[in-house]
Amino acid sequence: MITAEPASGPIAETEPGRFREFRTNALWLWRYYTQFMRLAIITQFQYRAANYFYMIGMIAEPVVYLVVWSTIARTNGGSVGGFTPGTFAAYYIVWTLVRNINIVFTPFGWEQRIKDGELSGLLLQPIHPIHRDLAFFAGWKVIVIILWLPIAAALTLIFHPSLSPTVWQCVVFFLALWGAYLIRSMFLWALGLISLWTTRVSAIFQAYFMAELLLSGRLVPLTLMPKWARSLAGVLPFQSTFGFPITALTGPITDAQLWHGLLTQLWWIVVGGLIVKLMWRRGIRRFASVGG
Amino acid sequence: MIERPAVRVQSLRKAFDVPVRQPGLKASIGALFKRETREVVAVDELNFEVGAGEVVGFLGPNGAGKTTSLKMLAGLLHPTSGTAEVLGFTPWQRQPAYLRKMALIMGNRNQLQWDLPVLDSFELVRSIYRLPRQQFTDTRDEMIALLELGALVDKPVRNLSLGERMKAEIAGALLHLPAVLFLDEPTIGLDITMQKRIRTFVAEYNRKQGATVLLTSHYMADVQALCKRVIVIDHGTVLFDGGLQRLADEFGSTKTIVARLDVADGEKLDTYGRSATNRGDGTWSIQVTRSEVAEVTGRLLAEQAVVDLTIEDPPIEDVIERVFSRGSTPA
Structure with missing residues (x-):
């Protein structure tokens, strides 16, 4: 049998210097992410049919919004709040991609994760469990994007979106998609961590999702919301997860607004990360590991 | 060190x-x-x-x-x-x-x-x-x-x-x-x-x-x-x-002497130890307290035509159960 390395082998421990240690850790994390994303892709390919039906089911929501708002626009002389049926179509077709990229580990999964003892297993590994979720769902996105393309093509043929983004908008949109993914991951992880304090937290989750639905641009573009709602949305993270990425591509939006949007996303990623860190540190002390 | x-x-x-x-x-x-x-x-x-x-x-x-x-x-x-x-x-x-x-x-x-x-x-x-x-x-x-x-x-x-x-x-x-x-x-x-x-x-x-x-x-x-x-x-x-x-040793109060005799004689073996069970083919299991082991073994070897003899501890499950039931380390 092979003998373990004397120092049990972490590369970082054998190389002096903070920079080298940082570089080694970053490289290791990168390898972990790519490995886990690869496994997520393999896993989700096995469930491609289920994934497809799930996505088709999911487009019902934006299509309803789109039909309703297009009808309102037409009856309102061709536009409402600056949105025409074409720009509504662009908004809600991009919405379908943003929504899929926004799928992360839900707080409901936390209840199950604790009950089944899965969290105990994750705690035994020398890596923070959030990396597993981030890597897994990021890998899943590769499948999501592949499956989304024909859906987007079909929606485009049916609804004729008006969309003419600049290259810079496309770049920001790409960055904003992953920013939205990270923000939603952090906040839903933090929400899920409440499960470490109490076992019945579904009501809290529902309240969060309701606020997100109304104040993110998911239900309706925020520019169509009353002023007080827009002001409220401005100080909450939801807009950065739906409204901003969508508008970054569909416009109208200025370069300054694009930069502001990206920086706001960065702010919420940091805030979310700090909340997770704090809750994790406190919550894990309470963990009873009853599930295994 | x-x-x-x-x-x-x-x-x-x-x-x-x-x-x-x-x-x-x-x-x-x-x-x-x-x-x-x-x-x-x-x-x-x-x-x-x-x-x-x-x-x-x-x-x-x-x-x-x-x-x-x-x-x-x-x-x-x-x-x-x-x-x-x-x-x-x-x-x-x-x-x-x-x-x-x-x-x-x-x-x-x-x-x-x-x-x-x-x-x-x-x-x-x-x-x-x-x-x-x-x-x-x-x-x-x-x-x-x-x-x-x-x-x-x-x-x-x-x-x-x-x-x-x-x-x-x-x-x-x-x-x-x-x-x-x-x-x-x-x-x-x-x-x-x-x-x-x-x-x-x-x-x-x-x-x-x-x-x-x-x-x-x-x-x-x-x-x-x-x-x-x-x-x-x-x-x-x-x-x-x-x-x-x-x-x-500490919690198993009894031992089992397993003796195989040349001639089976149940009547006589009943007088050894606490109890004796005939397993057939001339083999007997005799339950004895720990203090009796040497004396009973000596008597068996002296008085019976013993072909084979082993001394067994009680099953570990029984010993553990005894530890639980006693609930403390013996003095």
Whole structure:
């Protein structure tokens, strides 16, 4: 049998210097992410049919919004709040991609994760469990994007979106998609961590999702919301997860607004990360590991 | 120089606050305003040490505090009070350097990727534990050979039987070659052959890696095959800590003399010891107290035509049961 390395082998421990240690850790994390994303892709390919039906089911929501708002626009002389049926179509077709990229580990999964003892297993590994979720769902996105393309093509043929983004908008949109993914991951992880304090937290989750639905641009573009709602949305993270990425591509939006949007996303990623860190540190002390 | 123990536990205590509520509507409404809890002490003033490379059986009835203790030592639970040190680390600080050196294997655990072939899960373990490619490949192949996993590793985990999955779980948990191994009922639910294979594997791992092993099991065959020393706990405290033989000596009040005679004579053997049972073919089992062993054996050899004679300890299950029922270490 092979003998373990004397120092049990972490590369970082054998190389002096903070920079080298940082570089080694970053490289290791990168390898972990790519490995886990690869496994997520393999896993989700096995469930491609289920994934497809799930996505088709999911487009019902934006299509309803789109039909309703297009009808309102037409009856309102061709536009409402600056949105025409074409720009509504662009908004809600991009919405379908943003929504899929926004799928992360839900707080409901936390209840199950604790009950089944899965969290105990994750705690035994020398890596923070959030990396597993981030890597897994990021890998899943590769499948999501592949499956989304024909859906987007079909929606485009049916609804004729008006969309003419600049290259810079496309770049920001790409960055904003992953920013939205990270923000939603952090906040839903933090929400899920409440499960470490109490076992019945579904009501809290529902309240969060309701606020997100109304104040993110998911239900309706925020520019169509009353002023007080827009002001409220401005100080909450939801807009950065739906409204901003969508508008970054569909416009109208200025370069300054694009930069502001990206920086706001960065702010919420940091805030979310700090909340997770704090809750994790406190919550894990309470963990009873009853599930295994 | 005194060697530092691999595991040191001092005054370890873990108490859980469990919500309690009386049945009925009134109590249910009352609980909305005042939540009552009861303290349940799972581990109470636990003290023991385990030397590097030792294999120790950690025994006790259900609810004795075995799994809670192991979970604290593995860093899953924070204790209410007390200290523990494993390989110089405080387990519940969960430092990555510590987590890379230990493994906790539980019989009901599934850490493998359910939808993927076992080999893919092993690859993930490699990236989690930062294992160099060559070391990983060599260890993996050796584990596969030792646990006879060859035909299984390319199957999705969901298609494996319980025993097959357990073998794969064990291999996956040991790919990083942990120096300390906590095994919680590793053979639960497995058939005899699979139990034996896992026992052999653990013994081999301990021998070749010099790993420290703390094992809980309700199967005494596991304990007898692997552990020279046992720690018996109940209600979270140590009732006995010592060698298996000493356990039998101190708590096994009787011994069994098995004698095969040239001529069977049941009438006469009834006068030996507390009771005698004819097993057939001239073989008799005679129950004697420990103090009677020498005298009865001497009489048997002098008075009977004995062809073969052995002196057996009582089954370890009986001894352990006696420890539980007595509830304290004998003076």
